[in-house]
Amino acid sequence: MNEIGSRRRATVHDVARAAGVSLATVDRVLNNRPGVRPVTAQKVEAAMAAIGFQRDLSASLLARGRDLRVVFLLPAGSNEFMGSLAGAVERRAQSSAGERLALELRRLRPLDPEGLARALDGLEPAICDCAVIVGSETPSVLAAVERASRRGVAVVTLVSDLPNSARRHFIGIDNPAAGRTAASLMGRFCPKGAVGVIAGSLALRDHRDRLDGFGAVLAREFPGLQLLGPLESHDEPAQAEALATRLLADHPDLAGIYNLGAGNAGLVAALAASERARAVRVIAHELTPATRAGLDSGAIDVVLDQNPDHEIREALRAAQQCALGSAAPVTTDPIEIGIFLRDNLR
Amino acid sequence: MNEIGSRRRATVHDVARAAGVSLATVDRVLNNRPGVRPVTAQKVEAAMAAIGFQRDLSASLLARGRDLRVVFLLPAGSNEFMGSLAGAVERRAQSSAGERLALELRRLRPLDPEGLARALDGLEPAICDCAVIVGSETPSVLAAVERASRRGVAVVTLVSDLPNSARRHFIGIDNPAAGRTAASLMGRFCPKGAVGVIAGSLALRDHRDRLDGFGAVLAREFPGLQLLGPLESHDEPAQAEALATRLLADHPDLAGIYNLGAGNAGLVAALAASERARAVRVIAHELTPATRAGLDSGAIDVVLDQNPDHEIREALRAAQQCALGSAAPVTTDPIEIGIFLRDNLR
DNA sequence: CAATTTGTGAGGTACGTTCCTCATGACCAA
DNA sequence: TTGGTCATGAGGAACGTACCTCACAAATTG
Numbered sequence: 001m002n003e004i005g006s007r008r009r010a011t012v013h014d015v016a017r018a019a020g021v022s023l024a025t026v027d028r029v030l031n032n033r034p035g036v037r038p039v040t041a042q043k044v045e046a047a048m049a050a051i052g053f054q055r056d057l058s059a060s061l062l063a064r065g066r067d068l069r070v071v072f073l074l075p076a077g078s079n080e081f082m083g084s085l086a087g088a089v090e091r092r093a094q095s096s097a098g099e100r101l102a103l104e105l106r107r108l109r110p111l112d113p114e115g116l117a118r119a120l121d122g123l124e125p126a127i128c129d130c131a132v133i134v135g136s137e138t139p140s141v142l143a144a145v146e147r148a149s150r151r152g153v154a155v156v157t158l159v160s161d162l163p164n165s166a167r168r169h170f171i172g173i174d175n176p177a178a179g180r181t182a183a184s185l186m187g188r189f190c191p192k193g194a195v196g197v198i199a200g201s202l203a204l205r206d207h208r209d210r211l212d213g214f215g216a217v218l219a220r221e222f223p224g225l226q227l228l229g230p231l232e233s234h235d236e237p238a239q240a241e242a243l244a245t246r247l248l249a250d251h252p253d254l255a256g257i258y259n260l261g262a263g264n265a266g267l268v269a270a271l272a273a274s275e276r277a278r279a280v281r282v283i284a285h286e287l288t289p290a291t292r293a294g295l296d297s298g299a300i301d302v303v304l305d306q307n308p309d310h311e312i313r314e315a316l317r318a319a320q321q322c323a324l325g326s327a328a329p330v331t332t333d334p335i336e337i338g339i340f341l342r343d344n345l346r
Numbered sequence: 347m348n349e350i351g352s353r354r355r356a357t358v359h360d361v362a363r364a365a366g367v368s369l370a371t372v373d374r375v376l377n378n379r380p381g382v383r384p385v386t387a388q389k390v391e392a393a394m395a396a397i398g399f400q401r402d403l404s405a406s407l408l409a410r411g412r413d414l415r416v417v418f419l420l421p422a423g424s425n426e427f428m429g430s431l432a433g434a435v436e437r438r439a440q441s442s443a444g445e446r447l448a449l450e451l452r453r454l455r456p457l458d459p460e461g462l463a464r465a466l467d468g469l470e471p472a473i474c475d476c477a478v479i480v481g482s483e484t485p486s487v488l489a490a491v492e493r494a495s496r497r498g499v500a501v502v503t504l505v506s507d508l509p510n511s512a513r514r515h516f517i518g519i520d521n522p523a524a525g526r527t528a529a530s531l532m533g534r535f536c537p538k539g540a541v542g543v544i545a546g547s548l549a550l551r552d553h554r555d556r557l558d559g560f561g562a563v564l565a566r567e568f569p570g571l572q573l574l575g576p577l578e579s580h581d582e583p584a585q586a587e588a589l590a591t592r593l594l595a596d597h598p599d600l601a602g603i604y605n606l607g608a609g610n611a612g613l614v615a616a617l618a619a620s621e622r623a624r625a626v627r628v629i630a631h632e633l634t635p636a637t638r639a640g641l642d643s644g645a646i647d648v649v650l651d652q653n654p655d656h657e658i659r660e661a662l663r664a665a666q667q668c669a670l671g672s673a674a675p676v677t678t679d680p681i682e683i684g685i686f687l688r689d690n691l692r
Numbered sequence: 693c694a695a696t697t698t699g700t701g702a703g704g705t706a707c708g709t710t711c712c713t714c715a716t717g718a719c720c721a722a
Numbered sequence: 723t724t725g726g727t728c729a730t731g732a733g734g735a736a737c738g739t740a741c742c743t744c745a746c747a748a749a750t751t752g
Contacts, residue, residue: 056707
C-alpha cells in the first residue's frame with residue numbers, strides 16, 4: 001500500500017502568497033521578464049523551493065496557446081541510421097499532435113560543422129523552444145550551442161555528445177561502454193591477430209568514445225590482439241568499402257574488423273568480395289538494412305544498436321523538462337546498448 | 347525540411363459548429379453523459395471524425411482539477427522481478443507529480459486469482475481511472491476485468507496478458523518469441539540430450555506462451571533435444587530448487603534447463619550444489635540479483651529480460667490513452683526482449 | 693389536452709498559467 | 723518641485739475542457 005500524490009499541488013498563487021509578492025511578480029520571475037529587483041526575485045525563488053512549486057507545463061502551453069516546438073537537426077546523406085532517426089521523428093510527429101508538441105525535422109549536410117552552426121544560429125526562441133542536434137565536437141558548433149543557449153533555445157545532443165558545451169542534456173548510449181563491449185566480444189571471438197578499426201570521423205564524440213573504450217579493453221584484457229587504425233570512413237559506404245578491402249588485402253593476420261561508424265553497406269560489400277571474410281570476425285553499429293543483411297549472410301557477427309524510437313522519445317522528454325525553465329538537471333531513462341546476433345534480430 | 351503541426355488544432359467549439367449542435371451537447375457526447383439522442387450523438391461523432399478532433403488530455407485534467415489516477419496491482423512475495431516492477435512504479439511516482447499523474451501501488455498475494463479479483467472489484471471509477479494488473483488467466487480474474495471495464499475503470503495487463511478479456515491493452519514482451527529465442531540459443535549450445543523446463547504456473551499466460559514458443563522451435567529445429575516437463579515451481583525459490591535438483595539427479599543426459607518462470611535464487615542454489623551443473627546450459631528470465639549472480643558465477647548462461655522501467659512507462663502511456671475515452675486502439679512502443687550474457691550485464 | 697419527460701441550447705465558472713493594461717509608490721536627477 | 727524611470731500590485735481575458743444551472747421546445751404519457 002503506497003499512496004502517492006494525494007496533496008494538492010502548489011500553484012503560482014501559492015508561490016505569490018508564500019513570497020509575499022503579487023501574482024504578476026511571480027509570473028515575471030517565472031518567465032524572466034524584466035522589472036524585478038534581484039532581491040525580490042530571490043525571495044520568489046526561495047518560496048518556490050520552500051513549497052516545492054512545480055510549474056504545470058501543459059497549463060503553460062495552454063495559456064500561451066501554442067505547442068512546445070522542438071527542431072531536430074539531423075545529418076542527411078547515406079547514413080542509414082540517421083535515416084532511422086528521422087523516421088522515428090516523423091512517426092512521433094504524427095502522434096504528438098495530441099500532446100501539444102510540434103516537431104520539425106531538418107536534414108543537414110553530414111559532417112559539416114559550419115552548416116550545423118548556421119542552422120542553430122537561425123533558430124529563434126520565438127520559433128523553437130529546443131533544438132536536438134547530432135554534431136561533431138568542433139569550435140564552431142560549440143560556439144553556436146553557446147549562442148543558442150543564451151538566446152533561450154535549449155540544446156539537447158543526440159547520439160554524439162558535446163560534453164563541455166552549453167547543451168542541456170545528452171541522449172544516447174554510453175559509448176565508451178559500447179566500445180568496451182565490442183572489445184570484450186571480439187576478444188572472445190579471436191584470441192590473437194590484428195583487429196582493424198574503422199571510424200566515421202574522430203571529430204564525432206561518439207566515435208572517439210567507442211574507440212577509447214575498445215582500445216582500453218583490448219589493451220588490458222586481450223594482449224594477443226593488435227589494434228590497427230583507426231581509419232576514417234567519413235561514414236561513407238564507398239570509403240568504408242575501400243578501407244575494409246585494404247585491411248583484408250594488406251593484413252594476412254587480420255582476425256577482426258570493428259566498424260564503429262556508419263557506412264556498413266560498403267563494409268558488407270567488401271566482405272562479400274573477399275574469400276577471407278568468413279575467417280574475420282566483424283562487429284558493427286546500428287541495426288539498419290545493411291547490417292541486417294550482414295548478419296543474415298554471416299558477414300557481420302554482432303551489431304551493437306541504439307533504438308532510434310527510444311532516443312527520440314527520451315529527447316522529447318528532455319525537451320519538455322528544458323521548457324520548464326528551471327535549472328534543475330534534466331533526467332531521462334538511459335538508452336540501452338542492444339546486442340544483436342543473427343538469431344535475435346527483431 | 348518537414349514542417350509539422352502548423353494548423354490550429356480543432357476544439358470542442360469547432361466540433362459543435364461542424365455538427366450543428368451546442369457545446370453542451372458535444373460535451374455530453376464526449377463524456378457520455380445522458381440526454382442525447384443516438385441520432386444526435388452520431389452526428390457529433392461524425393463531425394469529430396470529419397474535422398479530426400483530438401481531445402486535449404491535459405486541458406481535460408486541468409478542467410476537472412484532478413490527476414489521472416492509475417493503480418498498479420502487483421504480486422507481492424519473493425518474486426524479485428515483481429519487486430523491480432514495484433521499484434519502477436515508485437521511481438516513476440516521484441517524477442510523475444509534474445505530469446498530472448497520480449500513481450498508487452498495491453502488492454497482492456501472488457498467484458491468488460480471487461484476491462486479485464477482489465482488489466479489482468474494489469476500484470471505483472471515482473478513485474481510479476486505470477488499473478494495471480499482472481494476473482493469471484482464470485475465470486474469476488477475467489470476470490473481474492469485465493466488471494471493472496463496465497464500471498469505467500480501464501484495465502491494462504502487464505507482463506502476462508489476458509487476451510480474451512475486456513482488458514484495453516497489454517504491455518510486455520512477445521512471450522512466444524522469447525520462448526523461441528530461448529530454444530534457438532539452447533539448440534546452439536547443446537546439440538542433443540534432455541532439456542528440463544520449469545514454469546511458475548501454467549495458469550500464467552506469459553509462462554504458457556514461452557513454453558509454447560520454446561517447445562515449437564525445439565521440436566521443429568532441434569530434434570536431438572528432448573523436452574522434459576514442464577514442471578511448476580509456483581515461482582517459489584524453494585520449489586524451483588527442489589525441481590532443479592531432481593532434474594539434475596534423475597536425468598544423466600540432462601543438457602539444459604530453461605526456467606521460464608521466477609524462483610531463480612533456488613535454481614542457482616541447486617546448480618551450485620551439483621557438480622554436473624557446469625555441463626548443463628541454463629537459460630532463465632529477468633535480470634534480478636539472483637540471475638545476475640548466476641551469470642557472474644557461470645551457473646546461468648543467458649538471461650532473457652524485460653525492462654521494468656520501460657514497461658511501467660509504456661503502461662502509463664497506455665493508461666493516458668485509455669483515459670482519452672475513445673474506442674481507438676491503444677498504441678505503445680513494443681517492449682524489447684533483452685538478451686544478457688555475463689559480458690553485457692548492465 | 694394537459695402533464696411530464698426528454699433533448700437541446702445558452703451561458704457561466706473553474707482549472708493553472710500567460711500576458712496585458714493600468715495604477716501606485718519609491719527613488720533620483722534637473 | 724517637477725518629471726522621469728523603475729519595481730510592484732491589482733485585475734482581467736484567454737487557452738481548451740468540464741460541469742453546472744436554467745430555459746425552452748418537442749415528444750411521450752396519462
